[in-house]
Amino acid sequence: MTRSDKGTQSATRSDAASAGTTRRGFLKTTAAAGAVAIAMPWVTTKARAAGTLNIVLNQGLLAKLWIDELNPKFEKLTGASLNVQQSVTSNMLAMLKTQKDNPPDLMQFSEAGVFIAAEQGLLRQHNTANIPNFAMLRPAFNMADNYSAGCIDAMHTIHYNTQRVKEAPTSWAALWDPANKGLIAMPPVTWNNGVRMVTTAAQIATGKPFKDAQYEIEAGIAKLAELKDNGVTVYTGAPQAIQMMQSGQIPLVPFYGAFVNPLIAQGAPIAPAPNLAEGTHGEIVGLNMPVNAPNVELAEVYVNLSLEKEFQAKIDSVLHARCGHKEVEPSARTLELIGDPNNTLYADWAFLSKNRPMITEKWNEVFG
Known part of the structure; x- marks a missing residue:
């Protein structure tokens, strides 16, 4: 879904439109x-x-x-x-x-x-x-x-330690792969990218395109809960997430590119996965x-x-x-790190913000 698709998406969702403010x-x-x-x-x-x-x-x-x-x-x-x-x-x-x-x-x-x-x-x-x-x-x-x-x-995607993971993941589903048990971390729901993890889990759970799946909160929480069986760690701060990636202690970490790209330029053994099948998080x-x-x-x-x-x-x-x-x-180097801008998906935050207390409560029931 491109940025321009969002206006059409919002117009077809009466529950999202009830947030009262135009999304864009x-x-x-x-x-x-x-x-x-x-x-x-x-x-x-x-x-x-x-x-x-x-x-x-x-x-x-x-x-x-x-x-x-x-x-x-x-x-x-x-x-x-x-x-x-x-x-x-x-x-x-x-x-x-x-x-x-x-x-x-x-x-x-x-x-x-x-x-x-x-x-x-x-x-x-x-x-x-x-x-x-x-x-x-x-x-x-x-x-x-x-x-x-x-x-x-700031664009959010999976980042990985290049010394422990040799090829960039091509799908968010890599986090649920049993081969990666104990090797993954994710953000808390108090972070915006934590909420986006719920919407992405809903994509994987329902098979629906993002423009529809982002409203399937129950399905997203249930799918995200399966990461507990895959040994997920929930990070609580940016320094912790960066340390995990740099050291390779936990090599698969969803994180914001804008906060880590300068470290990559300095030689940190980190790379983004910019071409995920379900899209990256704008x-x-x-x-x-x-x-x-x-x-x-x-x-x-x-x-x-x-x-x-x-x-x-x-x-x-x-x-x-x-x-x-x-x-x-975007320069050639920036495009290498963020991928095709058309693959960056933007959420209906008018809807998600209105429902964030409910999302947080359900997330805490699983991970709290």
Whole structure:
């Protein structure tokens, strides 16, 4: 299923549509395409005087790219300083609720949280007139009608230790193969890729295409439970998962490419399986503005710089991930690591987020 298929899929599912928020917005074209507006004329003296932009980035090598490459440019351009934290989507959603009246200015989390946060009134739509580079986003990266500025597809697939596994798996079913007993790990359901493991298990259990199988939660949980008999380990953190892969202690580990591709470039004995029969898991990570963000104008500058072609190209060259800018095509090396972009499947997170408490409860009944 390609990204464009999702709109058709959603329209045919009344239960998914009841989530209330469109799953994917399309570009607003009011801003001139490619405009950069270096002077940022909409940033007022009052905004600059606010002094500090508070932002919560994602984690690991993904956040490091923003910290190393974009943050110094932002500070030089605006004269403002940055207060940066790092977290994961689930924790940021909790922060949005508990700090609704005094939130950070921006949060960098994935589509798994965007739809539910927008539906709950915790996010504000980006004013694309003040973010010229928003006009250069691929339609798929404009999530939930301008509520999120999608920057990067972190893409989740099976990764394997090349010293212990000589050929890339060609199907997610490899995790259920008795020959791999004790050699597999998977993410927890508190992670978004953990939820995607449920949808993939449903594909294998039902034989249905992903666009239909992702709604078969009961079948997915039951199939996932069979991994217990195959000696699955549930990892709880990114360092643990990476250590498993690098050491070969557990050589078959579903994980995010954007977080491990730079390590592969440095010679780590890890490789992705990008051509899985059931498809790889797309997960777009974007910049999202809390409804009561105190420093909107500077936040818009940060989003605009994040969507600038020069920085977006670094997502390809450093993280070897697909970026949102429609003029930055994946390089040959990136395509080696992510496979055919048409084989990257994007879930109906409006549906999954609404049903996540139920998914979590059933998952915990098996693995808790």
